[in-house]
Amino acid sequence: MRNLQKLLQKSINKIFAWQPYYIAVAVLLILWWLVSGLVDKPVLPPPGAALLEFVAQIQMGLATHAWVSFYRIGVSLLFALLVGIPLGILFGTHKKLDSYIAPMIYLTYPIPKIVFLPVLLILLGYGDSSKIFLISLIVFYQILVTTRDAARGIDPGLIMSVKSLGAGNWHLYFHVYFLGCLPEILTALRVALGTSIAVLFIAEAYATQEGLGYYIMDSMGRFNYSRMFAGIIGMGMLGFFMYIMIDLFEKMFCRWKHLEK
Amino acid sequence: MDFTKNKNNNSSFVHVKSLNVVYQQKDEQVEAVMDVNLDINPGEFSVIIGPSGCGKSTLLYVLSGLLKPQEGEVYIDGQLLLSRRNDTTLILQDYGLLPWKTVEQNVVLGLLIRGVSKNDARQRVNSILTDLAIDNLAKRFPAQLSGGQRQRVAIARSLALQPRLLLMDEPFSSLDALTRESLQGLLLSIWEKAKISIVLVTHNIEEAVLMGQKIFVMSKNPGTIINVVDNPLAGDISYRGKKEFYDGCAFLRSLLQ
DSSP, X not given: XXXXXXXXXXXXHHHHHTHHHHHHHHHHHHHHHHHHHHHOSTTSOOHHHHHHHHHHHIIIIIHHHHHHHHXXXXXXXXXXXXXXXXXXXXXXXXXXXHHHHHXXXXXXXXXXXXXXXXXXXXXXXXXXXXXXXXXHHHHHHHHHHHHHHHHHTSOHHHHHHHHHTTOOHHHIIIIIIIHHHHHHHXXXXXXXXXXXXXXXXXXXXXXXXXSHHHHHHHHHHTTOHHHHHHHHHHHHHHHHHHHHHHHHHHHHHOGGGGOOO | OEEOOOOOOTTOSEEEEEEEEEEEETTEEXXXXXXXXXXXXXXXXXXXXXXXXXXXXXXXHHHHTSSOOSEEEEXXXXXXXXXXXXXXXXXXXXXXXXXXSOHHHHHHHHHXXXXXXXXXXXXXXXXXXXXXXXXXXTTOOGGGSOHHHHHHHHHHHHHTTOOSEEEEESTTTTSOHHHHHHHHHHHHHXXXXXXXXXXXXXXXXXXXXXXXXXEEEEETTTTEEEEEEEOTTOSOGGGGGSHHHHHHHHHHHHXXX
């Protein structure tokens, strides 16, 4: 009986923990509804119509498009992390090397890499690889620079003390640098996720027949605005879902950052 | 209490011969430690005391094998010290605990790095945490501990590696008086039980007299050992209340001035 009560209390607490989300969704829907009422043109349908269309479209291919977009973003972020984190730690721990690499990074960082899309389409074709490469390339910089700066900021006393336990370089890279930089890496990943969705949209607007970017542009071309907004809702949900995943990951692996004193 | 010159005794556990350490600071060369000679017998509790900036921490890093001296030689257990030794552990002033690992994970780290199997490591860690009365803190993170508890964790992490030489850099300097006294007692009981050699760096005169069977007095500019004090009554907590203890403190103070 008492267990049941506890369980009930727990689920209630959980529901209340989501309260800010309900409020946020409600506020956004009201704002949308107000603006669409003011505009009063088919270009901006009211939220009700868009949501109904969204539900209807899920079975009519929207889910597949969303999956393709999720796959492209997920793989791109994974690549950017796999390359960006080790290089970031390497440059953050090797001053001399960094002094040669840093100018190269700062010179190429501001270049709008989206202009390479035509080149990439020629080199890598019209499939997923050109889009994944473009997104990876752009967010790689964000991961690299953040990781490098975080690695530089690791307390040298910790390195000395873990070395004294007998740690070799690999132990130091994992137990000290990687784990110590993880909160900053996840912050960079959140920023990168926003960037990658924006880049994905542009990349999918050209030379593909799959993905949410294509779906939205295609609906716009057909002047089917409620379908277009169904696509926009899909993109919002995709991003939201991925942010939640990053948050969960951080709660699990960076518990030390969120301690109650 | 008497005062003896350094003996170059080859039966000693730690033997340091004409050691020089120079730091490169910008374009300047800074002499951190100059012409240091010292000998520590097996199982001895020795203390290095001196004003801040006299190079006592530098000397400790050299003994740990993490810092290579420009000149001179260090022998530990008869072997020339070329790199870090598995039977030597070092505890730094601010404990050096990883904030992202729990107490348990911090203590087990050294064992895992050395390739001890997970089961053996866990067992050893559990028994050490119990010995040091911090087993109830196993799942906490360092940020959730008091200074004294952190120091206990740092000691546990060292002891888990079963060292023969334990080096400590001002281990109790940031603790309040009562915590410091209880940890001094703890360290002395560990030393008696485990029969390990301990080198403790401090700038606290009372701590040096209470704990150091042999006290190395260092001077600043140049950082070198100016005196070695034999202090046979050290290592017993009750020593703190005795007249000889106060005499010893006064004597040590006179050497430092």
